[in-house]
Amino acid sequence: MGGILQARIEDMPGMSFECECGRTHSVDISRLVIGSNILDGIVAGLDAFRDGKLLVLSDNNTYKAFGEAVINRLLADGFRLKSFVFDTGDHMLLPDERSIGRALLEVEPDTTFVLVVGSGVLSDIARIVSYRTGKQFAIVATAPSMDGYTSVGSSLIVGNKKTTYYSHYPHAIFADTSVMRNAPIVMIRAGFGDVIGKLTALADWNLARIICNEYYCDTIAKLVQKGVDRCMESADGLAERDEYSVRCLIDALILTGLSIGLAGVSRPASGTEHQLAHYWEVKAVEEGREHPLHGNSVGAATVVTAMLYELASEILPEGIVYPKADFVRSLLEKIGAFTNPADLGISRELFVESMMNAMYMRDKYTVLRYCSQKGRLEEFTRTIAAKLYG
Ligand SMILES: [Zn+2]
Ligand SMILES: [Zn+2]
Structure with missing residues (x-):
């Protein structure tokens, strides 16, 4: 039971346990791959979707940062895919009707899976588009910027209002520390x-x-505290983009995201x-x-x-x-x-x-x-x- 407090974060997907708090907690994500240079892990993690056709979403920054490398590797491994790169120039990509509509237009009748290479905004767009079109999706995270990768909600701007829409969990999250340490x-x-x-x-x-x-739930509170403690202890290296410090930051973000799913409340x-x-x-x-x-x-x-x-x-x-x-x-x-x-x-x-x-x-x-x-x-x-x- 207390196992989750000792578990490695990559081993948490699929975990389910009866807790002292009286509830059964489970991690509803199938796969978490975190590490340095994980292209092999991405290919392995998407193997079950090899027979279909992927829609890969990125923007001009994340495409350069990692999207291109991921796409090339998937193509070399025989995946069928279509790539769409949001180009907003100097403007920030917003998770609004315009971006969602644009992404939706890229979903084709034979699209079977949505893969997004990006952080908060892009993953929110991919999450709602995949959910509403009944497809699974996965995230290749490019920045350790927020704890929402593991969320079931999409934070969107609709009618000039910030609103959270219910959508679904990603099938998998891939976090490459060698890429994420170079995030802005x-x-x-x-x-x-x-x-x-x-x-x-x-x-x-x-x-x-x-x-x-x-x-x-004391177990969940301890789990979060543990991730936060490790992140704080290694914070000195963050300004220099030290890869271990970035790893601790990513772990803490993913852990707290998972903890929302475990607790069923935020x-x-x-x-x-x-x-x-x-x-x-x-x-x-x-x-x-x-x-x-x-x-x-x-x-x-x-x-x-x-x-x-x-x-x-x-x-x-x-x-x-x-x-x-x-x-x-x-x-x-x-x-x-x-x-x-x-x-x-x-x-x-x-x-x-x-x-x-x-x-x-x-x-x-x-x-x-x-x-x-x-x-x-x-x-x-x-x-x-x-x-x-x-
Ligand atoms: Zn509990
Ligand atoms: Zn937050």
């Missing part, structure tokens, strides 16, 4: 911010357990820091502003959440472990990531508004609602805003 540094920073956010997410989960008697991976980041992201989309990558805002929001926990320390129930704000800040500074929402383009007004309202965005009990119920949220927000905005 902003994406590595973002991934690290998303990982650091688990420190406050776990504190919130524990708080919800104590205050609301909410479902909680608790192990998201709390106050995600409510705040989500609030800022939604506002940016509504106002047509460009917003830094998800993990960048999660990182800064984790500093804010830790500040809130510190202020609330004397009114918190016993047994809540939360990170110190200085500690979170120093971790993010190691790789030059944002630590202050002001640096993300969040105005003081929007910051205060988000502190007061983010708890309503997703129905999730966090320290925001706890402080609000204690009648202290406004006062704590004022104190934090004064520290962050002067």
Whole structure:
């Protein structure tokens, strides 16, 4: 049972166990291949789909980074495939109706499988397109930028609104550390911010357990904590793109992603820091502003959440472990990531508004609602805003 805490991440696919929390947990992904120079592993992982025809999606950056190499290798191995490369020039590819429609047009009557070479946006597009056309899909990850590779949801922008659509798990995830270490540094920073956010997410989960008697699984919380600890311990090497450090980051992202599937709720991976980041992201989309990558805002929001926990320390129930704000800040500074929402383009007004309202965005009990119920949220927000905005 406790086996999953000792297991190598590559051995987790297909695992199923009865847990002390009373539930049966299972990992519903068939294959995870993580390592350096894994083209052989990609070919082996796709062998079951050899008889069909693959649609391979990438964009001009990910095609250059790894897509071309993957396609050439698959063709040399006798796979039939069609490649489509999104070319958005200097603009960011958005997971909107336009991109989804474009990808959909590339699905042909004889397409049997969708393979995407890319990170968050591309995998969200491939996930929804494959799901809606009834095909399996797999991800060749190109950047350690977020924990959503293992998600069942597609985070899309539809009608200028950021919305999550239910879709499906990838059949397989391939993560080549020799490629991912060369991802743009902003994406590595973002991934690290998303990982650091688990420190406050776990504190919130524990708080919800104590205050609301909410479902909680100690094994899953430990699993996430273990991945985060390893990632933090090796964080010094991230700025230099050290391959071992990048591997620890990838492992932590995949582990937390898997933990959502294990728990059946997003608790192990998201709390106050995600409510705040989500609030800022939604506002940016509504106002047509460009917003830094998800993990960048999660990182800064984790500093804010830790500040809130510190202020609330004397009114918190016993047994809540939360990170110190200085500690979170120093971790993010190691790789030059944002630590202050002001640096993300969040105005003081929007910051205060988000502190007061983010708890309503997703129905999730966090320290925001706890402080609000204690009648202290406004006062704590004022104190934090004064520290962050002067
Ligand atoms: Zn459990
Ligand atoms: Zn996240």
